Structure formats: structure tokens, C-alpha cells
Amino acid sequence: MRQLDSFVCGGRHAGGAPQATLFNPTTDEPLATVSSAGIDFRAVVAHARTHGVPGLAALTFAQRGGLVEQLSKLVHGAREELIELSIQNAGTTRGDAKFDIDGAIGTLAAYARYGAELGERKFLYDGAGVQLGRTARFWGEHVLTPRAGVAVHINAFNFPAWNMMEKAACALLAGVPVIEKPGTSTALTAWRIAELVFQSKLLPEGAFQFISGSVGDLLDHLGGQDGLAFTGSAATAAKLRGHANLVRHNVRVNFEADSLNSAVFAPDLEAGSDTYNLFLANVALDMTQKTGQKCTAVRRIFVPRERVAEIEAELRGSLAAIKVGDPSDSTTRMGPLASAAQLADVRAGIARLAAAARTACGGAAPIRDKGCFVAPTLLVADDAHADVFHAEEVFGPVATILPYDGSASSAAALVARGGGSLVTSVYSNEQEFLEQAALGIAPWSGRVWLGSDKMAEQSLAPGMVLPAMVHGGPGRAGGGEELGGLRGLAFYLQRTALQGFKGVIAPESFAAKAAAAR
Numbered sequence: 001m002r003q004l005d006s007f008v009c010g011g012r013h014a015g016g017a018p019q020a021t022l023f024n025p026t027t028d029e030p031l032a033t034v035s036s037a038g039i040d041f042r043a044v045v046a047h048a049r050t051h052g053v054p055g056l057a058a059l060t061f062a063q064r065g066g067l068v069e070q071l072s073k074l075v076h077g078a079r080e081e082l083i084e085l086s087i088q089n090a091g092t093t094r095g096d097a098k099f100d101i102d103g104a105i106g107t108l109a110a111y112a113r114y115g116a117e118l119g120e121r122k123f124l125y126d127g128a129g130v131q132l133g134r135t136a137r138f139w140g141e142h143v144l145t146p147r148a149g150v151a152v153h154i155n156a157f158n159f160p161a162w163n164m165m166e167k168a169a170c171a172l173l174a175g176v177p178v179i180e181k182p183g184t185s186t187a188l189t190a191w192r193i194a195e196l197v198f199q200s201k202l203l204p205e206g207a208f209q210f211i212s213g214s215v216g217d218l219l220d221h222l223g224g225q226d227g228l229a230f231t232g233s234a235a236t237a238a239k240l241r242g243h244a245n246l247v248r249h250n251v252r253v254n255f256e257a258d259s260l261n262s263a264v265f266a267p268d269l270e271a272g273s274d275t276y277n278l279f280l281a282n283v284a285l286d287m288t289q290k291t292g293q294k295c296t297a298v299r300r301i302f303v304p305r306e307r308v309a310e311i312e313a314e315l316r317g318s319l320a321a322i323k324v325g326d327p328s329d330s331t332t333r334m335g336p337l338a339s340a341a342q343l344a345d346v347r348a349g350i351a352r353l354a355a356a357a358r359t360a361c362g363g364a365a366p367i368r369d370k371g372c373f374v375a376p377t378l379l380v381a382d383d384a385h386a387d388v389f390h391a392e393e394v395f396g397p398v399a400t401i402l403p404y405d406g407s408a409s410s411a412a413a414l415v416a417r418g419g420g421s422l423v424t425s426v427y428s429n430e431q432e433f434l435e436q437a438a439l440g441i442a443p444w445s446g447r448v449w450l451g452s453d454k455m456a457e458q459s460l461a462p463g464m465v466l467p468a469m470v471h472g473g474p475g476r477a478g479g480g481e482e483l484g485g486l487r488g489l490a491f492y493l494q495r496t497a498l499q500g501f502k503g504v505i506a507p508e509s510f511a512a513k514a515a516a517a518r
């Protein structure tokens with residue numbers, strides 16, 4: 001069985017006992033062990049600070065973008081191998097594995113382009129300068145410089161490739177070294193990427209370290225220039241948020257947590273219209289892609305009460321057509337959940353929802369003797385206001401149809417009951433409905449996706465996170481923000497107000513001198 005090393009302090013570290021075991025969730029066969037026991041986490045942080053910080057700070061945005069481009073090519077070069085590892089360790093179908101790995105490749109490529117656009121600069125101006133004195137001689141500017149610290153990235157199990165590389169892309173382009181920690185149960189894909197990065201020697205020493213297993217006392221060694229970006233459950237986020245050392249040193253933190261995402265079906269939609277069909281296709285896709293283990297998957301489906309029976313029948317039909325089984329079989333559309341722990345959580349969550357709703361299809365019962373399989377499960381509630389639908393994230397192929405009165409304001413109020421979401425999709429061909437719903441939902445959702453006939457043909461499903469658009473959400477969704485083009489660099493940069501003689505600090509002089517001094 002493989003032992004997944006960590007890549008720290010310039011070398012490989014094979015952890016001692018105790019070990020955690022990674023399994024194939026299709027066959028229950030053990031695949032690999034991980035352990036970070038024996039790692040000196042103080043030394044890991046020091047290595048990043050001593051080597052990674054100056055190594056990256058010496059480069060311009062364009063040069064760092066060049067490195068990010070090479071990382072994209074490196075992952076692309078191993079694409080087939082990574083897909084295979086994902087099928088084995090995460091139970092993904094080939095399509096779902098590509099979703100993760102191509103997401104990593106594409107996001108790296110996008111940030112490489114942003115680096116090229118920023119050019120041969122080592123810092124950025126933020127917004128326009130302002131006159132502070134009687135005349136323009138006393139002037140103010142804001143500049144953004146790379147923080148002189150390390151970024152710790154704690155990632156969720158569901159997107160081992162994308163989650164690690166979307167965070168790394170932003171940090172490395174900004175000029176900040178990273179320490180990556182994948183979710184353990186599916187770490188094999190992330191580990192292989194880290195091994196490739198380590199072997200390639202592409203990056204400056206100390207710019208990319210990787211921990212297999214627990215982070216031990218790593219967070220105790222972070223200081224005021226460092227950052228922690230976390231993706232995972234709200235429960236773990238809550239624990240980390242109160243970490244004494246992070247609080248003491250005001251370590252910068254960004255949390256991406258769980259989310260009860262919604263799809264809103266407006267009353268104007270006619271059966272068979274482009275938007276109607278798009279709604280059905282997207283909801284079925286979002287429920288079952290990656291076996292519903294997607295932070296952006298739809299959990300709550302709001303349908304006008306008089307249309308519930310019709311939509312239930314349509315979705316039941318779509319879900320029945322999805323073949324569940326061995327993900328290495330090319331005809332399979334949905335594989336198992338990623339681990340036995342996930343299976344236990346999802347079955348318990350379905351049971352809690354089913355206590356307040358009718359099960360239209362699927363359910364908590366096992367569907368195979370071996371592996372972590374569960375059926376696509378659609379529930380239908382009579383009372384959309386019951387707390388359980390707005391509090392319980394069942395992280396699997398599970399969603400509930402909730403009736404509403406058909407008004408945009410009611411839909412927005414129900415979406416808000418989720419306490420903050422990553423994405424909400426609204427389907428309508430009425431401008432007024434879309435506008436009211438979007439503005440009512442916006443404070444409660446990091447992304448609002450508006451489906452209508454005019455964009456149906458070109459649209460990408462709401463569950464897809466794009467590097468150009470912000471990812472994150474308020475409240476329960478963690479309150480964080482990632483990606484969004486150059487906005488994604490903000491977490492890793494320090495904004496500083498410069499005040500002085502305009503001739504010294506304005507871009508035409510200061511930046512020109514800084515560039516000349518390079």
C-alpha cells in the first residue's frame with residue numbers, strides 16, 4: 001500500500017504512526033496511508049518565511065504568472081493519471097474527475113493570464129490617487145504589496161485538485177508561499193499533484209509545501225503576516241475561527257464553508273420552454289454531479305405550490321435516468337460517496353429531512369452490499385418553513401422541493417432562511433421577477449445566477465465556479481471570498497496608504513522608478 005509523504009522543508013517526510021488509511025469507496029479496498037506525525041511544523045513555517053517569501057517577492061507578477069502557467073501545464077501533463085487516481089480514491093466518474101482536474105488546470109491558466117496582464121511589476125496601485133493638500137503637491141495613493149508571510153490552505157475532500165490549485169494560483173501570483181493540506185479521505189489526487197510540483201523544482205524553494213495528514217500544531221506558529229484560507233464544513237470553520245493563536249496575532253483568515261444553495265422556479269415558466277428545460281437539467285446535474293458532494297450543489301428547490309406535482313414528476317424522471325454504479329464504467333453517471341464517513345452522514349441527513357418531508361425518490365437505504373453508494377434522493381415538503389430544510393446540509397445527491405407562493409419577495413425570504421449561501425439560481429423570463437429576486441437574494445448569496453431563454457443556450461450551470469467570478473458567501477457559507485479575477489489576490493496583498501509629495505509617490509514617478517530599480 002502507498003504511503004503518502006509530506007513535502008516540507010525542501011524534502012519528503014514519511015510520517016510515523018499513527019496512520020490514517022485512504023479507501024476506494026467503490027470497493028472498500030484500502031489504497032494508501034497518510035501521517036504527518038513527526039513533522040516539525042515550526043520549521044515548515046520558518047522554511048516558507050526564509051526561502052519562499054524572498055524567492056517569490058523577487059519576482060514580478062508576470063514572472064510569477066509564468067510559474068503559474070507552468071503549474072497548469074504540469075497538471076495537464078498528468079491529467080489521465082490524475083483522473084484515474086480520482087476514480088480510485090474519490091469514487092468519481094471520469095466526467096466528475098475531469099470537473100475537478102480540469103478546474104485546477106483552467107484556474108491556474110486563468111491566473112497565469114492575469115499575471116501576464118499585470119506585467120513586470122512587483123506591486124500594484126489600488127484605485128486613483130487623491131489630492132490631500134492645498135495643492136497637488138501633498139498627495140495620497142494606495143499600494144498593494146505581497147504580505148511577507150505564508151498562506152496555509154486547509155482544503156475540503158470534495159475537490160482535491162481544484163480546491164488546492166485555485167488557492168495556490170492566487171497566493172503564488174500575489175507572491176505568497178503556500179502550505180497545502182488536503183482533505184484526508186481523498187488526498188491521493190492532491191498528493192500526486194504535490195509530488196509533481198516537488199519533483200519539477202519549478203517553484204522557488206519554500207514556495208509550495210504539502211502536508212499529508214493532520215496539521216498538528218501548525219496554526220500555533222502563524223503570525224500577523226500569515227494567512228489561513230479554509231474550505232470545509234461550518235463546524236470545522238467555527239472551531240478554527242476561535243483558534244487562540246490566530247486570534248492573538250490577528251492572522252488573516254478566509255473561510256469557505258457549507259451552504260444550502262437554492263434554485264428558484266418562477267411561476268411564468270411554460271413547460272417545454274428553454275428556461276424550463278434548463279431548470280430541470282441544471283437541478284438534476286447539480287444534485288448528482290460528484291454525487292452531490294459539491295459546495296455549490298442545489299439543496300433547496302423553490303417551486304410555486306400549484307406547480308409542485310409537475311416539477312416533482314419531471315425531476316423524478318430525470319433522476320431515474322441516472323445510472324448509479326462503478327465509476328470506472330463509462331456508462332455510469334453517478335458514483336459512490338467519497339468515504340464511509342460520508343455515507344453515514346448522508347444517510348443520517350436524509351433520515352432527518354425525510355422526517356419532515358415525503359420521499360419522492362431514493363432514500364437513506366443502502367443500494368449495494370459494497371462501497372459507499374446512495375441513490376439520488378428527492379424529497380417534497382408541504383411546509384417550506386420547517387427549520388430542518390434551512391439548517392441541514394446533506395452533502396450528497398439530495399435536495400428538497402419546497403413550495404412557495406410564487407412571489408419574488410417570498411422566494412428571497414426563503415433563500416435567506418439558509419443563513420447565507422454560495423449560489424442561488426433563479427429561473428424566469430420576467431425582468432421584474434428576476435430583478436426583485438436578485439436584489440432580495442444578493443445580501444444572502446455570494447453568487448446569484450439568473451436563467452432565462454436569452455442565455456439558456458450559452459450558459460454554464462450554476463454549480464460551476466469560474467475563476468473570473470467571486471466564489472464565497474456570507475454567514476453560514478463562511479463569510480469568505482475567493483477568485484473573482486484579480487479580487488482573488490486581495491487576501492494575499494497588503495493595502496497601504498502612501499502619503500507624500502506627488503512627484504515621489506504617483507504612479508508616473510514612483511512606479512517608474514521602482515520598475516527601473518528592478
Ligand code: NAP
Binds near residue numbers: 240
Ligand atoms: P471538514 O471535515 O470540515 O474538513 C475540511 C478540512 O479541514 C480537511 O482538510 C480536514 O482535514 C480539516 N480539518 C478538520 N478538522 C480540523 C482541525 N481541527 N484543525 C485543522 N484542520 C481540520 O469538511 P470536509 O468534510 O472535508 O468537506 C465537506 C464540507 O466542505 C461540506 O460541508 C461542504 O459544503 C464544504 N465545502 C465548502 C466549499 C466552499 O467553497 N464554500 C467548497 C467545498 C466544500 P481531515 O480531512 O484530515 O480531517
